[in-house]
Amino acid sequence: MTTATAPSPTSTAPTPHQVWKRARGLLIALLILVIAGVTFAAVRSGTNYGHLDPRSADAKGSRAAAELLKARGISVTVATTLDEATTAAGPDTTLLVTGPNLLTPAQQRRLHEATTASTGRTVLIAPGPAAASRLSPGVRTEPHRPVSPLPPSCAFPAARSAGTADMGGVRYTAPDSTVTACYPSDGTPSLLILKGRGDSDTVLLGSPDFLHNERLDQQGNASLALQLLGSRPHLVWYLPSLADPSATSDDGSPDNNNDTNAGGNGGEAAGEESDFLDLIPSGWLWGTLQLTLAAVLAAIWRGRRLGPLVVERLPVSIRASESAEGRAGLYRKAHARERAAESLRAAARTRIARLAGVTAREAHTSDVLLPAVSARTTTTGDDLSTLLFGPAPTDDAALVLLAEHLDTLEREVRTS
Numbered sequence: 001m002t003t004a005t006a007p008s009p010t011s012t013a014p015t016p017h018q019v020w021k022r023a024r025g026l027l028i029a030l031l032i033l034v035i036a037g038v039t040f041a042a043v044r045s046g047t048n049y050g051h052l053d054p055r056s057a058d059a060k061g062s063r064a065a066a067e068l069l070k071a072r073g074i075s076v077t078v079a080t081t082l083d084e085a086t087t088a089a090g091p092d093t094t095l096l097v098t099g100p101n102l103l104t105p106a107q108q109r110r111l112h113e114a115t116t117a118s119t120g121r122t123v124l125i126a127p128g129p130a131a132a133s134r135l136s137p138g139v140r141t142e143p144h145r146p147v148s149p150l151p152p153s154c155a156f157p158a159a160r161s162a163g164t165a166d167m168g169g170v171r172y173t174a175p176d177s178t179v180t181a182c183y184p185s186d187g188t189p190s191l192l193i194l195k196g197r198g199d200s201d202t203v204l205l206g207s208p209d210f211l212h213n214e215r216l217d218q219q220g221n222a223s224l225a226l227q228l229l230g231s232r233p234h235l236v237w238y239l240p241s242l243a244d245p246s247a248t249s250d251d252g253s254p255d256n257n258n259d260t261n262a263g264g265n266g267g268e269a270a271g272e273e274s275d276f277l278d279l280i281p282s283g284w285l286w287g288t289l290q291l292t293l294a295a296v297l298a299a300i301w302r303g304r305r306l307g308p309l310v311v312e313r314l315p316v317s318i319r320a321s322e323s324a325e326g327r328a329g330l331y332r333k334a335h336a337r338e339r340a341a342e343s344l345r346a347a348a349r350t351r352i353a354r355l356a357g358v359t360a361r362e363a364h365t366s367d368v369l370l371p372a373v374s375a376r377t378t379t380t381g382d383d384l385s386t387l388l389f390g391p392a393p394t395d396d397a398a399l400v401l402l403a404e405h406l407d408t409l410e411r412e413v414r415t416s
Helices: 016-044 063-071 082-088 105-118 129-135 157-162 221-229 282-302 320-333 337-355 366-374 381-389 396-415
Strands: 075-079 093-097 121-125 140-150 165-173 180-185 188-195 201-205 234-238
Touching (some): 093 105, 121 129, 129 140, 140 180, 337 396, 381 396
Parallel strands (some): 075 234, 093 121, 093 234
Antiparallel strands (some): 165 188, 188 201
16 A cells, blocks of 8 residues: 655745735835825924914913914014024013023023023023022922913002903012012012112913913913013013034033922922923824723624624535635645645545444544554555545545545445
């Protein structure tokens, strides 16, 4: 009897073409997503500004206040570096510093010298303890309080004319009796006016909320903003930036002694430390949450149900021969000769065991099946073991030959 030899290893690794066909859909989707993201960023790049930016129409921007000032004849200039801010300072200029806590100590001292010599007005937004001590010596800060509508409770003309405004945040005190204190929160003022040389003065605001677009039309916020920022014909709107070349200390390294917890605008004060999640736009967080929820729902929908199997009537009856041919075609396409040979041997062992008086449980145990079959056939023990429990064929011809030998053995046992 001809016996099958040991199979040779076959490679089942996918070809580059197969890998490309499987991955091209995902790559195309990723490419579309990247292109859409770049396009969206490019469209918004010209109009997307930060908080308190006079060019921003967002809720936390200050474009509305800037436009009102321009309508009153005030020129509004945006400065993003310390050199631009100090150069523009003068007696007919109001210098608004939106983020004094972002400035290094060297920058703060330089700004204080420039504003002292300018004899103009300087407005500081929510400076923390260190920034306040350098930009307005003698001023002490008190803990942050929530922003809420507060009455002026002072004789400062701009505050009395504006009336109730959204103030609070960081609070300030100064020992100088000539200091004007307004809008007290829990007894401590959140707006402080320090008189300087000549007509110059320094205004400390505990919170910038009344300058935001979303709040400008509430209370007396617009009136207070116009009078504080429009007292001079020119307004320099200074937006400190970490990219400012002057932000490096004398030794060329960044100075990290900035205030990091001014807290003057309801948790969004400039210079306040942010963790990684604070740096991610809220839209991305909500989008990720929605995608996660969709993935969970899809997994539940497509997941395996628990419980007993339900018999379902097939819409089309398939002949057993067609099913066998289809499975054989799949085996052939995948070169799964080992799987096909094992399927042939298992079926033959089951049928032969029934003819030889061996139970179905022991039909695939060689120690039980082989002696029972040997008693009914002339095939030797080694050939019989190789035929029923041997290795897989090496090629299709050997597989066909194995099927013929199994049929011959089954007929011999049946007729014995």
